[in-house]
């Protein structure tokens with residue numbers, strides 16, 4: 607079965623990546639992971655059907671979301687050339703502070719398959735006191751998904767008290783690189799992780815992943831769209847394979863020009879200022 611599984615994994619991965627091996631994926635798990643207040647300033651985007659219609663129309667390559675959103679708004683994908691990735695672990699901001707370092711299961715690989723998705727995702731907080739639990743969760747998900755020929759994406763997020771004590775911050779490149787390497791060594795097919803602050807250091811993260819595509823985890827909305835485009839530019843220059851972006855898209859009243867500008871940077875190597883100008887963002 608190994609060969610058939612591999613064909614499935616490779617075919618499904620290609621639903622996210624264009625021929626250039628790069629992808630822009632829209633992230634929509636914030637209602638769960640951060641809470642609905644993330645949508646407050648652009649409240650209409652709390653409606654998954656509305657925001658997904660907009661992002662798909664703008665030409666996004668893929669969408670990452672949770673099983674319930676895929677049920678509510680799955681019809682937006684009908685007949686569209688867009689990869690669908692479903693994440694099977696999360697946490698709410700409501701749980702006690704000491705448990706914020708843990709992501710818990712919220713669905714099963716079979717749900718992802720039944721929903722017609724193309725990839726499964728799960729988070730590991732490397733360095734967390736609960737690292738062991740999340741490693742087991744990821745291993746189980748990966749083992750089942752790979753058996754069915756589904757790629758598995760790891761949100762590789764270093765996070766935990768010892769990291770802060772030893773390195774000062776979770777975005778230290780040595781820590782992000784460590785998480786990316788651990789994700790690759792566990793068998794992830796794609797890695798989503800933090801920006802390390804410079805092209806040079808992010809390049810090391812990409813190299814440590816040894817060919818497993820590394821995508822930027824977007825982060826908070828920047829006031830100036832060009833600042834975010836410059837960040838994406840640096841990720842691509844460092845050898846990154848794209849970005850998984852939530853707030854910098856849905857927290858803008860008019861997300862389409864921003865999506866098209868990011869796509870210009872990712873797929874056409876367009877200068878961030880030029881891309882922003884071309885889409886009327888500046």
Ligand SMILES: O=C(COP(=O)(O)O)[C@@H](O)[C@H](O)[C@H](O)COP(=O)(O)O
Nearest residue numbers: 633635639823824825850851852853
């Ligand atoms: O991974 C997440 C949360 O990470 P966080 O705990 O905020 O560092 C997700 O909710 C998002 O999918 C991810 O942050 C990407 O969305 P943006 O950061 O671009 O909004």
